[in-house]
Amino acid sequence: MRSTVYYDYYEGEKVPTWFVLNFGTGNLDWDAEYLYIPIVAPFEVHGIEDFDNEILSASVTLGDLTVSYEKPNTIGVYLPRIKETITNFGGIYEDVTQFIIQVGDIEEVLQMPAIRNHLEW
Template structure:
């Protein structure tokens, strides 16, 4: 998969801060049978303002509980696709859930704070606290 990465910024208390990482891909490009989709954290990102977010694209927010780390990929974070599929299938059973196919999803939205939290857990686990 060849994803396009973007980071959306907004002003909070007069300071420009990153809010969301957008992982954009072509419809049907995600291989949902794989365990994890790993995203590099040191990639060139397209930078946008929050008001530039295109809400016409079928997007899926990724929950912090669906983010993972791997010792084999220290400069990446992962998205655990079985957990994402399980959440989508649960939502589909709700009365007012929007109807879509998995292949229709064109981007993932990840909160930067969630990425920082997951990566911090990796750093903290490397210290010996005895």
């Protein structure tokens, strides 16, 4: 699996936009409940104009992401929901070879344990 961060420019500043995980054909266990992705720098970095939109991709939304105390420095992707979304749009999930995740969503999810630790339940 290969992780790439795509950057774009916002108000003249270079900002990370997409985290793309390319897992290729047949390399993802779609029967698993979660796929845990290590979020450890450095990443392969490209400009957003270098993104290959010919590769069959699935967008991973904030609601599909989680963190695990047992797996530090990772984010989890809830695969049953991704499969359902692809299927509902008439796609074949086994044909998808990469996930696209908004960097802002990753940042938000990685902050969740810190927020939880400060709340009194």
